Amino acid sequence: QVQLMQSGAEVKKPGASVKVSCGASGYTFIGFAMNWVRQAPGQGLEWMGRIDPRTGVTNYAQTFQGRVTLTTDVSIATAYMELTGLTSDDTAVYYCGRGNLSFGPWGRGTLVTVSS
Amino acid sequence: DVQMTQSPSSLSASVGDRVTITCRASHDIRRDLAWYQQKPGKAPERLMFATSTLDGGVPSRFRGSGSGTAFTLTISSLQPEDLGSYYCLQYNSYPYTFGQGTKLEIK
Numbered sequence: 001q002v003q004l005m006q007s008g009a010e011v012k013k014p015g016a017s018v019k020v021s022c023g024a025s026g027y028t029f030i031g032f033a034m035n036w037v038r039q040a041p042g043q044g045l046e047w048m049g050r051i052d053p054r055t056g057v058t059n060y061a062q063t064f065q066g067r068v069t070l071t072t073d074v075s076i077a078t079a080y081m082e083l084t085g086l087t088s089d090d091t092a093v094y095y096c097g098r099g100n101l102s103f104g105p106w107g108r109g110t111l112v113t114v115s116s
Numbered sequence: 117d118v119q120m121t122q123s124p125s126s127l128s129a130s131v132g133d134r135v136t137i138t139c140r141a142s143h144d145i146r147r148d149l150a151w152y153q154q155k156p157g158k159a160p161e162r163l164m165f166a167t168s169t170l171d172g173g174v175p176s177r178f179r180g181s182g183s184g185t186a187f188t189l190t191i192s193s194l195q196p197e198d199l200g201s202y203y204c205l206q207y208n209s210y211p212y213t214f215g216q217g218t219k220l221e222i223k
Contacts, residue, residue, distance in 0.1 A: 035212070037160075044203065044214060044217040045152075045160065045203050045205075045214040045217070046214070047205075047212040047214065049211075059211070061210075061211040061212075062117075062211065095160070101148065101165070101207045102148075102162060102165040102205060102207050103162070104152075104161065104165075104171060105161070105162075106159040106160055107159065108159050109159050
């Protein structure tokens with residue numbers, strides 16, 4: 001079955017960068033886009049962007065433009081989300097989700113904590 | 117950007133009740149809407165896409181309807197396992213946007 005395996009929790013200092021991975025299995029990786037969504041503690045869902053692994057084309061939410069970079073390594077069926085210039089407001093669970101339009105399933109999430 | 121306004125933000129209902137959650141889009145999104153359920157401490161799971169197409173394994177008590185700017189998620193007979201938060205997502209145009217969420221509690 002389709003599985004998305006995300007990397008483990010991270011603790012970062014303000015100003016640092018974080019790179020979260022999402023390893024895919026159970027389907028043809030280049031057949032589906034990968035979306036990234038984050039959820040701050042006790043808050044709702046926020047779409048960050050998506051990448052098409054076949055073409056490398058990305059779409060980003062303006063909120064994150066310039067700070068987020070989505071990439072993939074097709075050889076190992078893995079997607080990455082890198083976020084730079086971290087602040088405490090970036091403390092959240094980051095999810096990957098497979099899909100060309102709406103998306104599902106999702107990974108289990110990666111908690112990123114930004115703290116001095 | 118398309119703004120999604122979801123209501124109510126929370127609701128409490130009894131087992132067996134009919135529950136309705138609505139999402140309104142600031143622009144016409146045709147039927148490009150999905151609904152997600154998030155149980156406490158878990159990742160969201162998609163319930164349906166294209167407004168009303170249920171994902172595999174989703175019970176038939178969940179029903180979606182609407183088009184354009186007004187959409188509804190209905191649970192026909194609430195079950196204890198339906199507790200959690202529900203979100204709508206528009207994927208008609210970038211950036212994709214979620215509703216603010218509805219927290220559903222069981223009385």
